[in-house]
Amino acid sequence: MRKILVTGAAGQIGSELVPALRQLYGDENVIAAGHRTPMPDDVRESGPAITVDVTDVASVQRAVRDHDVGTVYHMSSLLSALAETNRQRAHAVNIEGLYNVLEAAVDNDVDQVIVPSSIAAFGPDTPPDNTPNETLQRPTTLYGISKVFGELMGNYYVEKLGLDVRGLRLPGIISWKTEPTAGTTDYAVAIFYAAIRDGRYTCYLRPDTRLPMMYMPDCIKAIIDLARADASRLRHHTDFNVGAVSFTPAELAEVIASRLPDFSIDYDVDPLRQGIADSWPNSLDDSAAREEWDWNPSFDLDAMADDMLDNLSRKLAGEGRSDQEE
Ligand SMILES: NC(=O)c1ccc[n+]([C@@H]2O[C@H](COP(=O)([O-])OP(=O)(O)OC[C@H]3O[C@@H](n4cnc5c(N)ncnc54)[C@H](O)[C@@H]3O)[C@@H](O)[C@H]2O)c1
Structure with a gap:
């Protein structure tokens, strides 16, 4: 089979997507492409791992051409809070980087590109409750603007160039394996670390800030299910809303x-x-x-909290033990 390339493979989502894809398609068929973030050992050691800078056209073209890539899961990105503090890098990675990936895909006859969008593609003019798939977007953050760019460019490559680009608007992703980087929803992960380590947490959002969230196993399932969905059923391509749970910091703290x-x-x-x-x-x-690809999440807030506390307690206990051994 032609290879699968995962950019941003050391990130919060990439580091869990790579093992899931390797389990489905075979270790040798999934290439983990990292950049500066150190790659977790299991991702680096369980299959091919390379370095790709998505802002560098030659680096992207080389990775796609030299490895006979048929599918790209494009996970490289600067997340919301980080993008606001570094406009130039946000533009280079989120906008030029995506363009480089789409162009390399067309030049090298790639079959499919998966590009996550985000709830950040919406803005203050969007109806906030049960936000429709098709609605006014007008984001006011650089990250959100780059996500709308990604959705529109993806649809352009589908319609004008026949490239199979698919994407979904992910909510805040909660996970225990790799810590998130400078997003706005990171509190929902940090709170678990703090609860286990210190028994208390200082939250940077107001207690009543309600946001859509999703547990990582559902996120991985959503990405892979969309990639494998029957193309003839899809009326949308790059801009699917995917819901799972929705809660405030006060509600999460109570759980x-x-x-x-x-x-x-x-x-x-x-x-x-x-x-x-x-x-x-x-x-x-x-x-x-x-309707179009049978999306159905598995984890509600209670199931997610139980699984997070269980796995994170074991992970932190393991880290504590190895610190003592050093
Ligand atoms: N985590 C979430 O809560 C969330 C929510 C909505 C959407 N998303 C989207 O999902 C995708 C993956 O997000 P994530 O949470 O894993 O992000 P992350 O910040 O954890 O990982 C992104 C990765 O991009 C890499 N990167 C940065 N600059 C690069 C460059 N020049 N070349 C190549 N790689 C570079 C970084 O090394 C990092 O490992 C992104 O498109 C993000 O916008 C994430």
Whole structure:
């Protein structure tokens, strides 16, 4: 089979997508492409691993051409809060990087490109509750603007160039394996680390900030299910809403406190991230994804909290033991 290339393979999602794809398609068929972020050992050691800078045309072209790549999962990105603090890099990675990947795909007869969008593709003018798939978007962050660019460019390559580009608007992703980087929804991961280590957490969002979220196993399932979906059923391509759970920091804290009774939370609001969160939806209407490729998440808030606490406690206990051994 032609190879699968995963850019951003050391990231929060890439580091879990690569093992899932290797399990499905075979270790040798999935190439993990990292950049500066160190790649987790299991990702680096379980199959081919290369370095790709998506802002460098030659680097992207080489990776796609030299490895006979048939599918690209393009996970490289600067997330919301980081993009706001570095406009130039955000433009280079999120806009030029995506363009380089799409062009390399066309030049080298790639069959399919998967590009995640985000709830950041919406803005303050978007209806916030049960946000429709088709609605006014007008994001006010650089990250969100780059995501709308990605959706529109992806659809352009589908229609004008016959490239099979697919994408979904991911909500905040919660996971225990790789810590997230400078996103706005990261509190929902950091709170679990803090609850286990310190029994308390200071949240940078207001207690009533409701945002759509998803647990990593559902995220991986959504990405792979969309990639494998029957093309003849798809009316959308790059811009599927995918919902799973939706909660506020206060609600998440309550769920954690019901499992760790000594846990407490307080709030010290960061205006940058609060402003970003306030411009995003509270919940999503994902009926298009349900109708066109049978999207159906498995984890609700309680199931996610149980699994997070279980896995993260074991991970942190393991790290504690290896620190003592050093
Ligand atoms: N994690 C979330 O909550 C979330 C939510 C919505 C959408 N998404 C989208 O999912 C995708 C993956 O996100 P993630 O959470 O894994 O992000 P991440 O920040 O954890 O990982 C992104 C990776 O991109 C890499 N990168 C940065 N500059 C690069 C360059 N010049 N060349 C190549 N790689 C470069 C980084 O090394 C990093 O490992 C992104 O498109 C993101 O916008 C993520």
